[in-house]
Amino acid sequence: MIKTPCPICHKDMKDHDKEKLDKCLWRFAREARNPVAYASREKLICPVCEEEMLDHKISEADKCVNQFILDVEELF
Ligand SMILES: [Zn+2]
Numbered sequence: 001m002i003k004t005p006c007p008i009c010h011k012d013m014k015d016h017d018k019e020k021l022d023k024c025l026w027r028f029a030r031e032a033r034n035p036v037a038y039a040s041r042e043k044l045i046c047p048v049c050e051e052e053m054l055d056h057k058i059s060e061a062d063k064c065v066n067q068f069i070l071d072v073e074e075l076f
């Protein structure tokens with residue numbers, strides 16, 4: 001279950017329509033798997049384990065991204 005707001009736009013996940021959801025998920029997946037490239041922007045907090053994405057190893061980031069996508073799909 002997701003209890004954190006969207007890591008990208010900080011709105012509640014339930015307040016997303018399909019189009020916005022796709023956009024946020026896509027951006028999150030891209031940035032979470034390559035946090036160093038996006039680190040100059042605001043911190044990306046993992047919605048799954050609530051740690052900074054920068055503190056994830058690649059394998060952990062992959063796991064969290066996949067888990068988040070599953071959790072989001074369950075919401076709708
Ligand atoms: Zn969002």
Ligand SMILES: [Zn+2]
Nearest residue numbers: 046048049064
């Ligand atoms: Zn995580």
